[in-house]
Amino acid sequence: MSRRNAVKIKTSISESSGYHFRSSVDDSSYVIASKHGLCHLINDCVPYNDGDPDCCKSCGVKLKLDEVKFHKQKGAALTAESVYSFPNNDLAIVKVKEKSFTPLKIGKLKDNTGLFTAFGYKAEVTDITRLLLNSPEIEGKDCYFNIESNPITELVEKSEGFDGISGSLIIDRNMTDIPIAYSVITTNEESNDLLGEVLYDIDFDELHHFFGTKIFSNNFKKIKLDTSFKKCFKEISKVLVDENLIVSVLVPAKVGHPYFNLNPIAKSLTGEFEAILGHNNENKSMLTVSALRILEQKKELQPAYKLLASRIVESMMNAPHIYSTYIDHSYYHHVHLLNDSENGVEFVVSSYGGEGDLIEQLNNVLGQMVYQINHYAFDAKLISERAFLEVKYTQEECEVLYDILFGEHDEFIENLSIIYCIDLQSCSIPRHTSLEEYIKSMVKETIDNIDKSIIEAINQGLNVNLYVLPMNKSNELTELVENLLK
Numbered sequence: 001m002s003r004r005n006a007v008k009i010k011t012s013i014s015e016s017s018g019y020h021f022r023s024s025v026d027d028s029s030y031v032i033a034s035k036h037g038l039c040h041l042i043n044d045c046v047p048y049n050d051g052d053p054d055c056c057k058s059c060g061v062k063l064k065l066d067e068v069k070f071h072k073q074k075g076a077a078l079t080a081e082s083v084y085s086f087p088n089n090d091l092a093i094v095k096v097k098e099k100s101f102t103p104l105k106i107g108k109l110k111d112n113t114g115l116f117t118a119f120g121y122k123a124e125v126t127d128i129t130r131l132l133l134n135s136p137e138i139e140g141k142d143c144y145f146n147i148e149s150n151p152i153t154e155l156v157e158k159s160e161g162f163d164g165i166s167g168s169l170i171i172d173r174n175m176t177d178i179p180i181a182y183s184v185i186t187t188n189e190e191s192n193d194l195l196g197e198v199l200y201d202i203d204f205d206e207l208h209h210f211f212g213t214k215i216f217s218n219n220f221k222k223i224k225l226d227t228s229f230k231k232c233f234k235e236i237s238k239v240l241v242d243e244n245l246i247v248s249v250l251v252p253a254k255v256g257h258p259y260f261n262l263n264p265i266a267k268s269l270t271g272e273f274e275a276i277l278g279h280n281n282e283n284k285s286m287l288t289v290s291a292l293r294i295l296e297q298k299k300e301l302q303p304a305y306k307l308l309a310s311r312i313v314e315s316m317m318n319a320p321h322i323y324s325t326y327i328d329h330s331y332y333h334h335v336h337l338l339n340d341s342e343n344g345v346e347f348v349v350s351s352y353g354g355e356g357d358l359i360e361q362l363n364n365v366l367g368q369m370v371y372q373i374n375h376y377a378f379d380a381k382l383i384s385e386r387a388f389l390e391v392k393y394t395q396e397e398c399e400v401l402y403d404i405l406f407g408e409h410d411e412f413i414e415n416l417s418i419i420y421c422i423d424l425q426s427c428s429i430p431r432h433t434s435l436e437e438y439i440k441s442m443v444k445e446t447i448d449n450i451d452k453s454i455i456e457a458i459n460q461g462l463n464v465n466l467y468v469l470p471m472n473k474s475n476e477l478t479e480l481v482e483n484l485l486k
Helices: 205-211 228-232 263-277 284-297 303-316 358-371 380-386 388-392 395-405 435-448 452-458 476-485
Strands: 006-010 015-022 029-033 069-071 080-085 092-096 116-120 129-133 137-139 142-146 169-172 180-188 193-198 233-242 245-252 321-324 334-337 347-355 415-423 463-471
Touching: 006 029, 015 116, 029 180, 080 205, 092 205, 116 180, 142 180, 228 233, 228 263, 228 303, 233 435, 233 452, 245 435, 263 303, 263 476, 303 321, 303 334, 303 347, 303 415, 303 463, 303 476, 334 395, 347 358, 358 415, 358 435, 358 452, 358 463, 435 463
Parallel strands: 245 463, 347 415, 415 463
Antiparallel strands: 006 015, 006 069, 015 029, 029 092, 080 092, 116 129, 116 169, 137 142, 142 193, 169 180, 180 193, 233 245, 321 334, 334 347
């Protein structure tokens, strides 16, 4: 954020502030402001003059730009071309002819967390004012910021001296390559507070449709990911058990004896076995030796299947693998970044749930992992210790990931993916019944018997993807991977 982006807005009856920025995808440029700061009717608006804080949010008055003037630092004028007025917020976006070089990211506020700043113009003043703001108090779609700086020496409430600041953009005080915007000031409150509207929860689809471009984006740059591993499988069923629980049934794509050929899966796994399970990242040969030692000495922990869980989630969900805990960790799991998230930065935990009789075991496996979700909190230490990023991604991609992973986000992870394997050798498949139909009927019976308390626990704030995968026999994948690495 530079003070050069601050905009002074003047109508025939009022003065306010705004911020000049460009689209996140092209060179079109805009000014974000408060809706009432552009309105030509506020002098005659009874609710507004009576201090109704919500009247401007739902106001449908068509804003007129012919009498509105926009000026930046040193008097540089901006030429308004069109305006979008938010139907449920005291906010407006004005498209202007003059180009800005500064895009914006939309950030998510946390109650009583963070330090912020804003630049704006007080009424009848041509110099820019910088405000330092303390951690916000969030109330629904509104947030209150206390003014930290004290530019007024007289013993008056600070907010009383800030007429004209309405419309100023509130951003993170920490310097970043692209400013992170959180709120727009709409009202001077009492006791040194400024009231703003939360930007993160606003649906920008109609705005983007109006201007024909994507103005705001809270998504990070996607990581290029090879998802070809999913070609090793065929999805035969996908069941939406509940809004927050999805069960996908996969089978190996290659036919073999007695049912499937797992060699393509095993070969694909060996390519990353060293990166996920090896303890020495100095050279490839030592990684292979280390991984093979783990495979042989920790066979009871089923490392090949644990790696399978990571690779399935990575390819099926387009979720780059970030790190794994050590193989003998009490709560072994992998952490991935959701490449296609529309909610900003999101992580997903993947884990191997075991193999055996699906109907008998799934309740226990699913419940255990759901109730242990707090043990899967994001841990940046494991990234630096294991150096997985350098093993799997380019330097440019690592820079993007560093910015994401070491920025501000919750440690708690809301997304969980579990892989459960069926040992077909222990199953009694009826004659004249196709294998796929038998597997689907088994999964349906299992879903019908999922404990309601587990579903209720999931609905308390989790999203769970369960992948069910049949195998010819128990621990077959371990044998195949071990032979390929020797």
